[in-house]
Amino acid sequence: MSDIKKKVNIDDKLFLNTYIADTASHLIIKDEGVCANCVEKNCTKFCPAGVYQYKDYKIVVGFEGCLECGACRIACPHDNIDWNYPRGGFGVQFRLA
Ligand code: SF4
Ligand code: SF4
Structure with missing residues (x-):
C-alpha cells in the first residue's frame, strides 16, 4: 500500500x-x-481527545488531555462551556511524525 x-x-x-x-x-x-x-451531550461526541465524559449524571472534564482545538466551544448547543487557552507554559505540545 502506498503512503x-x-x-x-x-x-x-x-x-x-x-x-x-x-x-x-x-x-x-x-x-x-x-x-x-442537555439531551445532545455533544461534548462527549465531538472532542477528539475524549475530554468530556458523562458519569453519574455529571459531565467530568479531563482537561489535562485537551488538544486546544476549540471544537467543544462550538459544539455545545447551550453555550455552557467557558473556554480558555491554558495559562502560559501549560497545555499540549504537538509532535508531528
Ligand atoms: S478544545 Fe479540548 S476539550 Fe474541547 S474539543 Fe478540543 S480537545 Fe476536546
Ligand atoms: S457541555 Fe454543553 S453539550 Fe456538553 S452536556 Fe453540557 S450543555 Fe450539553
Whole structure:
C-alpha cells in the first residue's frame, strides 16, 4: 500500500503529544444543571481527545488531555462551556511524525 493510502490512527497521533497539565482547568462548565438536562451531550461526541465524559449524571472534564482545538466551544448547543487557552507554559505540545 502506498503512503498516501495509509490510514491515520488517531490514537497513534495522540500518543506522540506531550502535555504539561495545570492544576486548574481551563475548561469550565458554566452550569452543571444545564448539562444534566442537555439531551445532545455533544461534548462527549465531538472532542477528539475524549475530554468530556458523562458519569453519574455529571459531565467530568479531563482537561489535562485537551488538544486546544476549540471544537467543544462550538459544539455545545447551550453555550455552557467557558473556554480558555491554558495559562502560559501549560497545555499540549504537538509532535508531528
Ligand atoms: S453539550 Fe454543553 S450543555 Fe450539553 S452536556 Fe456538553 S457541555 Fe453540557
Ligand atoms: S478544545 Fe478540543 S480537545 Fe479540548 S476539550 Fe474541547 S474539543 Fe476536546
